[in-house]
Amino acid sequence: MWKLLAPALGLIVLIAVVIASDSPPAPAEFTYSENTSIITLDPQRISYTHDMRVSYCLFEGLLRWDNTTFVPQPAVASAWSVSGDGTEYVFHLRPEARWSNGDPVVAADFVFAWRRAMLPDTASDYTALFYVIEGAEAFFDWRIEQLEQFGGLPSAERTAEAAEALWVRTLERFDATVGLTAVDAHTLVVRLERPTAYFLDLVCFAIAHPVHPPTVERWASIDGATGRLLQRNDWTKPPLHIGNGPMVVTDWRFKREFRMERNAMYRDQSALGVESIAIVEIENPNTAVLAFQTGAVDWITNADRVGYLADMIEQQERGERVDTHAFPTFGTYFWGFNCTATLTGGRANPFADARVRRAFAMSTNKRDITEKVRRLGEPVAGSLIPPGSIPGYTPPTGLAFDPVGARALLAEAGWVDRDGDGALENEAGEPFPAVETLCSTGSYHEDIALTLGAMWEEHLGVRTRVVSKETKAYKDDLMRRDYMLSRGGWFGDYGDPLTFLALSRTGDGNNDRGFTNEAFDALLDRADAESDRAARFEILQHAERMIVEEECPILPLFQYVQFYLYDPNVLSGVSEHPRLVQYPYAMRINRGDGSGDRR
């Protein structure tokens, strides 16, 4: 018997020891949950909203939005000025701004960070935002070309010394050609390619946060074989992480908890509403709701995958609960048409014809989708840019639901039922190919694809087929243009129509539809050159009309809504603004007893 009990006892002791050595820190004052892990704390690599929320706590840019009015406010820069022609900005940095290790925040730190964003070596998703700065795009292209040349050298010439020499040339080129200069420790001058109405918005954005150069450089090296700057992200983990924001990261355990606490070096201590924040990742929506109900988390930042959300919203509307919040966002859910001439296998693509795309858009009853399929109260979208989201800009109204007009358009494009079998044929007698709607699995997209298919079958007499794939495979098809229609969506980054319209520009990295139209590109170029805001918006409105009413590469369905769960009696300071920029450090917790302690 002891032979059996001995290993069992040993195991119990082992389990106890492992758990005891693993004890978590005391609960934070404010805990919120995300449904996915934090991807990176490197501002120049950030791509996701939930990472940006953290970045706004750990870093501070030159300016910071007021997140209810979205007017840029002083942050590290206490003042700034613009030249008369709108192409030169001078930022005056506060001498009291400090990194969390006590070093002063200087203008050169911004030059360093922004240069990282403009280097192909960093592989920033947002590099293109910096192209408004004079010489930035040319510098990026030059560096790519240089690296390609370096990679083509015989291996004997690809030495550490040669790579280092290329790096020195790169730095010299940057200083000589890019319009970014640290005049002294506290003055930063930025020259733009052209007047850019939304430049201050970009300055507020998380991607433009500074990084602490000595900390980042400690983990960077030049690769002798490729000439590339290799940057390891070891510095993002505590205690190595150095930031200049209201909070510092004190603990980060993968998939467990991310902990931030008050940064004693921060210049404006009164901006903080809480002493400590814990972020937990809860992937399962049911578990997240249960955690919220038991008081383990104060805020669920993304409740849209909760299966019974529609019921919760109804309860909220009836006044039976106060914790379910829906805020329309600066984002649009749409379906995109493949606009290229041929499909895979060399088949002709009927959607290369704008009339066909428009006919499909006109025979889509969007209200049915929001009211019967989604049931979450999302506003129907006629335009790509949510109305009222950009002050001074009025988006077009979009196409009305008009199945009769749609059939006429199809007939005009040559698609009519010629043999009386109820299906459409072209002049050569070939039938309209089965319309394939591509979406990713595991979400509501399949329901929408089925509904769209049924609408088009009913109103247009075409056959449809849902092609549902894992996200990676779906994305792969999208990038290879191996689809007819596909689900998509877009969130704007800055307060200008261009943030939505640029993705239909010829050759844009996010133009998954392969849409190319010279007149549209010319309109965007004209808008770029136009310095008068009203005139510019008029041009951009014309451009958007092309996208949603005339050329129709994109079929907007509804405006995204963000669903939060929080008790407004406990948590305050959540912004309702569509841009969804949240500053968790400034939120406040009130548990009724004034202690801030959780159960």
Added chain:
Amino acid sequence: MTRFLVVRLAQTPLIVLAVYTVTFLLAWQLPGSAVINDEGRQPPAAVLEAMEARYNLDSSWVFYWQYLSDATGVSAGRDLVAGRDRVGPVFDLGPSLRNEDWSVNEILGDSLPVSIVLGLAAIMIALVVGVGAGVIGAVKPNSLADTLSLGVALVGISLPSFVVGTALLIVFPVWLGVGRVGGWGRFGDIILPAVTLSLPFAAYIARLTRMGMIEALQSDYIRTARAKGLPERDVVLKHALKNAFLPVLSYLGPATAFAMTGSFVVEIVFKVPGVGQHFVAAVLNKDLFLIMGVVLVYSTMLVLFNLAVDVCYAWVDPRIESA
């Protein structure tokens, strides 16, 4: 015994290499690219190409060998011989392509102990509950206790763990206020996930024990033991159970391994930061470094685990070794 151990240990690298190769061939065929964002912005095409080149994602041959030599410490050994400075660990499982700030070593270092502890705790519970129920069922077959244990076993095997897990969460933390939701690190946090995970194993062990015990209780040596006047408790627990336990022991090896690796659903429901979820997430994200890292570490563990069970077997029943 020594010869047996040496042979088995020598086989280990070969088995792991075979698993590595097969996994690599499958993972490489996954559609899509790990460096492309699923949603949101894409960097320019030239940058994507450069990233693929940097991680050897543009050549299956280079990736296969480079990863193998990094993971097994061959690269580190080469650096040592050549006198090069080395950043990173000796057994370098590479960066996670999805979780950019984390290396696979860090991820596994953080989550592997969790999965091991959860798996062991589940097996312990399964053993206690399963053997107990099995013995009761065998001593009094077709009694109420036997029927009850059969019923519980059926439920344990049939109900998926996300149902059991969610039900436990609602009953204990939400209704009764016992324990907490979505926590890990306190001693009590392991109980609910371990119980959920243990149920199917407990059910199977109960049936194995019951069968073994019924057979053992009818054998000659038990009749002899009873005839010489041993108390019934000793007859059942000392003599019959020892033999009836052997099939359970041979089941324990794969069961423990499965409990440690197959806890994906339980991890998601209870928000346990274990390795199981990386199995699935890494494949969905085509995070090649993480896929290969998890597979290498787990296959090594599994092989060693089975070896350990075989050694245990020989220890409990000396006849096995001579055979």
